[in-house]
Amino acid sequence: MGEVRARLLEKELGIRTAEDLLWHIPFRYIDRTKVYAINEITEERELSLVQFRARVTGVSYAGEGRKKRFTAFVSDRTGSAELVWFQGVKWIEKRIEVGREYLIFGRPSFYRHELSMVHPEIETMEQALSRRAESGMQGIYSSTEKLSATFGTKGLYQLQSTLWSLVKDSIRDYMPASVREKYGLMSLRDALHDIHFPPSAEGVRQAQYRLKFDELLGVQLGVQSRRTERLQKMGGFLFPKVGELFNEFYHHKLPFPLTGAQKRVIHEIRKDTVTGYQMNRLLQGDVGSGKTMVALMSMLLAVDNGFQACMMAPTEILARQHFATLSRMLKELPVKVAILTGASKAKERRTALEGIASGEVQILVGTHALIEEKVQFDNLGFVVIDEQHRFGVEQRARLWTKNARPPHILVMTATPIPRTLAMTLYGDLDVSVIDELPPGRQPIRTYHYTDAARLKLFGFMREQIKAGRQVYVVYPLIKESEKMDYKNLMEGYEAISRDFPLPEYITEVCHGQIKPQDKEASMDRFKRGEAHILVATSVIEVGVDVPNATVMVIESAERFGLSQLHQLRGRVGRGGGQSYCILMSGEKLSRESRERLRAMCETTDGFRLAELDLKLRGAGDINGTQQSGMAFDLKVANPTLDVQILSRTKEAAEEILQQDPNLTRPENQGLRLLKSRYSGESQIDFSRIS
Ligand code: ADP
Ligand code: MG
Numbered sequence: 122m123g124e125v126r127a128r129l130l131e132k133e134l135g136i137r138t139a140e141d142l143l144w145h146i147p148f149r150y151i152d153r154t155k156v157y158a159i160n161e162i163t164e165e166r167e168l169s170l171v172q173f174r175a176r177v178t179g180v181s182y183a184g185e186g187r188k189k190r191f192t193a194f195v196s197d198r199t200g201s202a203e204l205v206w207f208q209g210v211k212w213i214e215k216r217i218e219v220g221r222e223y224l225i226f227g228r229p230s231f232y233r234h235e236l237s238m239v240h241p242e243i244e245t246m247e248q249a250l251s252r253r254a255e256s257g258m259q260g261i262y263s264s265t266e267k268l269s270a271t272f273g274t275k276g277l278y279q280l281q282s283t284l285w286s287l288v289k290d291s292i293r294d295y296m297p298a299s300v301r302e303k304y305g306l307m308s309l310r311d312a313l314h315d316i317h318f319p320p321s322a323e324g325v326r327q328a329q330y331r332l333k334f335d336e337l338l339g340v341q342l343g344v345q346s347r348r349t350e351r352l353q354k355m356g357g358f359l360f361p362k363v364g365e366l367f368n369e370f371y372h373h374k375l376p377f378p379l380t381g382a383q384k385r386v387i388h389e390i391r392k393d394t395v396t397g398y399q400m401n402r403l404l405q406g407d408v409g410s411g412k413t414m415v416a417l418m419s420m421l422l423a424v425d426n427g428f429q430a431c432m433m434a435p436t437e438i439l440a441r442q443h444f445a446t447l448s449r450m451l452k453e454l455p456v457k458v459a460i461l462t463g464a465s466k467a468k469e470r471r472t473a474l475e476g477i478a479s480g481e482v483q484i485l486v487g488t489h490a491l492i493e494e495k496v497q498f499d500n501l502g503f504v505v506i507d508e509q510h511r512f513g514v515e516q517r518a519r520l521w522t523k524n525a526r527p528p529h530i531l532v533m534t535a536t537p538i539p540r541t542l543a544m545t546l547y548g549d550l551d552v553s554v555i556d557e558l559p560p561g562r563q564p565i566r567t568y569h570y571t572d573a574a575r576l577k578l579f580g581f582m583r584e585q586i587k588a589g590r591q592v593y594v595v596y597p598l599i600k601e602s603e604k605m606d607y608k609n610l611m612e613g614y615e616a617i618s619r620d621f622p623l624p625e626y627i628t629e630v631c632h633g634q635i636k637p638q639d640k641e642a643s644m645d646r647f648k649r650g651e652a653h654i655l656v657a658t659s660v661i662e663v664g665v666d667v668p669n670a671t672v673m674v675i676e677s678a679e680r681f682g683l684s685q686l687h688q689l690r691g692r693v694g695r696g697g698g699q700s701y702c703i704l705m706s707g708e709k710l711s712r713e714s715r716e717r718l719r720a721m722c723e724t725t726d727g728f729r730l731a732e733l734d735l736k737l738r739g740a741g742d743i744n745g746t747q748q749s750g751m752a753f754d755l756k757v758a759n760p761t762l763d764v765q766i767l768s769r770t771k772e773a774a775e776e777i778l779q780q781d782p783n784l785t786r787p788e789n790q791g792l793r794l795l796k797s798r799y800s801g802e803s804q805i806d807f808s809r810i811s
Contacts, residue, residue, distance in 0.1 A: 122280070129272065133265045142284055144756060145277070146316050146332070147260025150325055153226075154257035159200035162229050162236055167712065170261065172226040174246070175202065177219050193217050195225065202236040204243070208267060216243070224249040242273045258319040281317045289314070295791020296335070300773060306331045333758035333766050339799025340755075341767075341774035342784070342792060349782070357399030357529060358502045363391070364425025366454055367418065374450065382557040383411055389553050390419045390531065394503075400529035406555030407727040408535045408691025409562070415555070416505040417447060419531060424456055424483045428502025428528075431485040433492075435508050437462050437637065438644060442666060443507070444486040451484075461487040461496065464637045506532045535688060535727065565694040567702040567722045569678070578703060579620050582672060586626065586653045590698065591670040595689055597680040598633070598658040606658070607634060613676060614656045621654060628654040659685065668696030678704035678721075679714035683734040686721050755799070 122130075130136045136145055157173045175195035183190045191214055193204040204225065206213050217223075227241030262277040294301075294309040301308070307315075307327050315328035379387075386404060393400035406412045420430035432447075434440040444460040451458060459482040461473035476482030480499035485491065570578055582592050594617065596610040614630045621628055629643035629652040647655040648667050655670075659681070673693045678686060686704070694700035704718050720733050758766065777784075777792065784793040 126272070129268065133268045133272075134263075139284060139288060142280065143288065143313060145262060146756065147274075148263050149261050150258050150319060150322075151261060152257055153259045156224070159197050159202055159236060161199075162202075164231050164234070166229055167231060170226065170228055172224060173197065173202075174222065174224050176222045177217055179219060180214070180217060195223070200236070202238065204241050205237055205239050208240065222246050240273070242275050244275070258322060258325065260317060260319060278317075285314065285317065295794055297788045297792065299788075300777070300792075304334065304769060304773060306334055309335075329757060330766065332756075333763055334770060335795060336755050336758045336799055337763065337767050337770040338773055338792075339795040341770045342778065342796035343799060345771075345774050345778055346782075346796070349778070356397055356526065358394070358426075358428060358526065359397055360391075360394035360422050360426040360428070360502070362426060363422065366425050366456055367421045369454060370418070370421055370451070374453065376450070377559065379414065380411060380555070380557045380559055382406070382555040383415055386415050386553045386555060387418050389551075390415075390529075391422060393551070394422065394529055399527045400531070400551075402529075402531050402551045402553060404531060404533045404553045404555065406533070406535065407558070408688060409695050410535075410555040410558055412507070412533045412535075412555065413443065413446060416507070416531065416533065417450060420484055420503055420505065421456070423503035423529070426502070427500070429477065429480065429483055429485070429498050429500050430503040430505070431487070431491055431498070431501065432505040433507065434486070434488060437464055437488055438641070438665065439507070440486055440488045441641065446666070447484065447486060456484060457482045458484045458486065461485060461490050463488060463490045465490070501528050504528045504530050506530065508534060535691065562694060563699050564725050565690055565700045565702050567690065567704065567725070569704045569706065569718045569722055571706060571708050573708070575705075578674065578705070581701075581703075582621070582654070582674070585672050585701075586621075589669075590672065591647065591650065591652070591667065592654045592672040592674065593670055593692060594654060594656045594674045594676065596632075596656070596658055596676045607632065609677070610656065610658060617654060617656060626654065627652040628656060631655060631657040633658060659689065665692055666695060667692075669698075671696070671698050671700040673700075673702045674705060675702065676705050677707075678718060679706045679710055683717050683720065683730050686717070687727055687730050690721070690725070 130142075134145060136142050151170050153172060155172070157171050159173055159175060162171055162173060175197045177193050177195050178201070179194045181192045181194075183192070189207075189210050191206045191210040195202055195204060223243045223245060225238065225241050225243050227238040230237055230239065260274070260278070262274045264273055264277065289310065292310040292313060296306065296309065300306070306312075309331070312328040312331035315324045316332065319325045319328075390400065390402065393402060404412060404415065416432055420432065423430040432443055434443055440460065440462050444458065447458050457476065459469075459473040459476050461470060461477075465473065473482065473485060473487075474495060474497075477485050478497045478499060485498075490496075585592060594613065596606060596613060598606045598610075610630075610632060614628070618628050627646075629647050631640050631643050631647075635643075643652070643655070644665075646652045647670075650669055671693050673690055675681065675686065675689055681689070690702040693702065702721070704721060706714070706718065710718070716733075720730060724730060777789070781789050784790075784796065
């Protein structure tokens, strides 16, 4: 390839060597046997790739120099469209001939309902016919704006063909035959061939399976070796007995029977704490699945064995709520619970600090104030971190240093967000899942209203309040437009106060600009059922528990992300009654917001929503921001979606390392390479952090 193009490839895609290019694999495939008519390409197909056949009827230029823009007008018997180029104009104008027919391929967009395509790929019909396309499947390579005019998916495909003829005989498989056989993996050579030159949809699937397996196995080999190392180096506290507190609580104080899932998780934690190794466990359970009870009972285990436990929550309100729950549940048991937050007054602070240093306080609840230097535990053995995505890695690292020996750590989260998954993969955490809601819960019904339906909404709220229920109304709060947001919230609050007048209705308001004690007082009134409506910012997002609240109204819902919407919705549906979530938005919505709101109306399954969230935000986001703190560069596998492969590679890695812990056997040399490539050994070692 010429030097100019080579430099372009390196700059835009980071491709420098033959190997780089070989591993630049399609991120998706399309069926190129389908050729659309222009009138079949409707707005629903926006963002998906399509091809159509049309004749060029004219061209036009606009702008000068760098701002130059080239447009080709095309039509078929059913309609017309515009093809637009901002880059590579010189190159494309030479290739477009008025009057000629082309096969056009790209991503449709619409302007005033007119079809247009920016930087499509075009071929003359002769070229299209001569193109080798045995299966009709074609891989789509990621490219960049700059590249796409000269080096679109077609250019990359041609490059791959040339490369393949050069390298096909020198691809060696690093996977031992035994592993390949056991897991039904095709050879590396075949996998690389089929991934670039797909024989069929099934062939692509098999090839992807092999390549994903390799990546995830590499990661697992690294994670597991590090884990073994960690366990060998660091002992964990022993909780050998199930003692009086635990038994007394379990047999006489439980307010409800535990769900099967809660029991299972408590059992898993118990097993972890009798091994002599430090526990590092992530507990995933949808909102309302009863994680707090699991936390409470595991902390009792710690206390029974002579250790202190602490529980950290991301917000003041939530910490207070946990403290209230724990104090209430444990009030007849001989165990002392204290609270410490940034807002703790002198007396509360003193009680907590002195009690925790002397060992008199056995359970400490709080916010990140718990990790301040001043907090000295007597004998901290167990740490619960609630809703972990609010805590930075660094904050947890500080907890680590509270003891000579690391305490057992239980991290609880409601959303399997990518970061959490990343931690699972890279951070050497074990995972427990509560996949069962307490009995008697009815699924929350979710509706999407536009602002025009506000009267209807208010009518519905009145109905519910009349039936004795309570209502949340939540407004977004985003740093960049905080002032506007508060204005919206206060206007909303005023409107509600007008439409729901005293003394019949009591409305509370709660947001970050109110003094903490006032905030708490209004939350308390709502919790006690003295107020009917709580107007708030998303501070209530995490963990508030008011079983009698059955309606969650989310204003400007289009401005929230999916996981946030799901979290907010989880604030209702906690008692026995039918609950509702109403998503309010303007009329005009971006496509993505529309999808998000639709998904919310369709499902209440947090795991499905998390997956969808990933898809909507696109692979770019996963590779970019989400994993940017991560050590690996996974090209094919997506740990969120490829869970099955992940668990198989986990098993494979265990087996391999059991027989050859340091991968010194000759047949495992390839695996050793794989391990060092994907385990990011030079990077941050997350296993040392939590
Ligand atoms: P989350 O997992 O979201 O933190 P919580 O621990 O706050 O959920 O529990 C949600 C609600 O369900 C609480 O009101 C709690 O008392 C109740 N709950 C928890 N476990 C059970 C159970 N086994 N049976 C009935 N209700 C339960
Ligand atoms: Mg919770």
